[in-house]
Amino acid sequence: MVTGRYMPTGGGTAPQPADLEAFRTPLRLFAARRLHSWTAAEDVAQEALRVGLEAIQTGRIERADALGGFLFRTAVHLCLHRGRSATREKRALERFAAPHEESQAGGDPLDALLSSEQQARVREALGRLETGERELLELTYRDGLSADAIGQRLGATPGAVRVRRHRALRRLAQLLGVTTRPVREFNE
């Protein structure tokens, strides 16, 4: 059962429009998970960012650490609204269009977060990791295994898995030329 809530610790400075960009991918993922469509997710992300920009420019968000919460609530609202609109649209189509037995909705042409160029960069960086590091990241992100499950598979403690994975991620970030954030300690 989840009981905790994160308390923002950021400063009290006003958010800047440039702060919005860090939320674009999280917004797309958030919306895609709910709406099952990357096209719709892109629309929600764009709209949420637009609303966020407007709120920043009109001074409705006073503190930078409140921006995430504002965008989260906006995205929840937009996804709910979109779901209702989709239902209305479907009903309207059913009223006016010829009856159809099935409508294909399988492939989504925008079913990708990264460009092929970016993927190639990440793939190349993964290839430069040590075999054990790469395996650890594959088990985590490709297979979706927890540190406990990986530990059982590799004969290591969950804590050791977390530390090794942290190092692997840091090394990957270095290979990609990403400036790593300050390291936080792992609590066992």
Next chain:
Amino acid sequence: MSDVERNLSCPSGGRADTAALYLAGRLSDSEAEAFEEHFFSCADCREDVRRGAELRETLGKPAIAFAASERRSARRWFPLVAAAAIAFVGIGLWHLAHRTENAQTISRGGVGSIAGLAVSPRSGGGIEVTWEAPRGAASYEIQIFSPDGRRLWKTETREPRARVEPAILSPPGAADEIRVDALDATGQVVAIGEIAVKTK
């Protein structure tokens, strides 16, 4: 303390775990939603999610596993469905004489289960999925998931049946999961049915 709880008490360890489980669709709905609310306010966790999505795509997975619906995650039930499919094959019911082998439907608390969900082979290849129309159902959403949880296909229909072309299904021997959500006129789920199918 679970990884999710650990994650929600940032700064602490376990973040990459939670982000990876979230992206893989392995958190419960309530855990996923709590984590979403959290990472919008936590730059570190947000970065974990972004980087995890990037890695998943590079490793050939979708950036994030869609929730099977806004309602429930089908993948959490998949091992049970797959096990039922294997048991069904072992019993050797009449399905074995055809090209498909299937399993039983799964009922869930809160939402009714779809009765009569069945799979039969089509003469021209592929399969036909049929079910009994539950009360109040106005339309149906049908999704097919591969054994590793990837969505292979999705369609909507107003009839209690759907045809699936053979090219959509996994290679012979792999047990795909078919999920049918019955929706009322407002788009709310009134019943759910799941069945596993394995082509020979």
